[in-house]
Amino acid sequence: MNIIVCIKQVPDTQDIRINPETNTLMREGVQSIVNPFDMYAIEEALRIKERLGAASTKVTVLSMGPSQAEEALREAVSMGADEMVLMSDRAFAGSDTWATSYTLAKGIQKLGKFDLIICGKQAIDGDTAQVGPGIAATLDIPQVTYVKKTEDIKEGLAKFERMTEEGYEVIETPLPCLITVVKEINIPRLPSLKGKIKAKQSKATVLGAKDLEVDPDRLGLQGSPTAVKKIFTPPKRTGGQVLQGEVPDIVNKLADSIKDVVISVSKT
């Protein structure tokens, strides 16, 4: 089985300081890390590999970014990933999620046969959660987002638990497919020494625009229709209602409000 994990190098937000004069992020000297959600994706790939047998399963990590992004790929190899591919080209610069999904999908096609693509649910620097689904759409394969458990996986078929606001859904899907994972799925391992030594000695395969069969108009800045109008934090969800007073009063109030809910639901 071939598993591809898409990862992104992002600035360590714990490290970022705000310039008090300009109110902008001070990126200088900020450490780069693997997008935390992608760590769960790497770990899940490695666990599937352990489950299916190391000999028959290959985990390839893929990243689009500048040459420094090779460091992020190395980290995945030090945890146990087999191969690393870096998509790096000036032509890719300035990509929005649309162009990024397209480029990564083309890179994945270039790599040949694959069974499962795993992405983190979103990147902490953009928070869009669009690239995973975008890749699946471009490749025209099924996608399961917000996966919190791999229930079963075998040649051609997989079953996942997908988190929803109310609970979870169990989804069975043919392979190849793409999943995005949430942090509930696992606890990422630390790198091993032997992995680190291997990572140090490995080199990423580098893919540029000329290596791919792509429509040049869909790459980079010119392939990116997104225009950012404004960035803001959505309003926090308001907390629930707090009932106060003597216990019998509270119980009565609670009973009344449950009745209201039941009535309004049964009306609809």
Add this chain to the structure above:
Amino acid sequence: MDYLLTEQQIMVRDLARKIAKEKITPVAAEHDEKETFPWEIMKVMAESDLCGVYIEEKYGGLGGGAMELCLVTEELSRACGGIAICFAATALGTYPIILFGNDEQKQKYLPDIASGKKLAAFALTEAGAGSDAGAIATTARKEGDHYVLNGVKQWITNGGEAEVYTVIAMTDREKGARGASAFIIEKGTPGFDFGKKEKKLGIRASATRELVFNECKIPKANLLGREGMGFIVAMKTFDKSRPGVAAQAVGIAQGALDHAVKYSRERKQFGKTISSFQGLQFMLADMATEVEAARALTYSVAKMVDTGAKDVSKESAMAKLFASDVAMKVTTDAIQVLGGYGYMRDYPVEKYMRDAKITQIYEGTNQIQRNVIALELLKEQLRG
């Protein structure tokens, strides 16, 4: 300070640091409070390939030496000296096999220790034989193809948790110090039991137990080196392992210093952070200087050991002596920097002081280290 570590040593240090920060720091207080053995951390160590950094590649290790042992011990101790010693005491129990084991013994025991599957322990001390190791009363009687052990070892770190024990016992009492021998004994051997777990001041995550031998029969193949070499095995082992205790002390001191510096920038009195008071700055400066001096001596001795220097007793003793005294002083001063908060168990600093104390006692008290150093000095003078 740059100690010109190799690329691989930096990798080892950074990985140990990561484990300390992400895995040990969050659980250190709980293991201390409840006196529980940190198996979950030993598992992380195993998965990260750190257990065998000082073991030859041929036997599944990384192929490093005392320096790697020190780097890992120091980084772990920075987060918890008690958890660190579970790793370092395994090294103490393993060194006799590395130094005196034959190929068969090495093949049999080292790979499982290197992979972290098994822990080891070293057993010399008895109720009546501490500094005076020559007074040990545990005996090993030869019977055909076997030895039969009788006696009680006291305060053995990793006792009960480890699978592999190197034990010093008397094979010939008449010969005195030349009548001791070293054996490898596996947990589960009939006649080999454990006494109660000790309640301690510090390093409370580590397990300290008695080993009880009652007509415990082991094959002749478990003798390390030759009969009569027991104390040579012990002394040569200590020469290699004492830099590890020094590294534990350096790590504990560094951890306490880290907390003290951080706290001094947060705590306000007289309308200012306490770090703005020169009286406190001078304390921090002295602490940092002492820690660095201890580290420099420890690393130098570790490097000396790794270059294969023949006689390292004096230097090894110096590193252990100096670093452990520094750890005691620096951790005491760290509490002073925190004032009353430092004295409270809600803050991590008092634990560093409790953990530091043991480094002045085990693997030879600091008085015994001074004896070793002085003896070597005088011998050197005699040789001219």
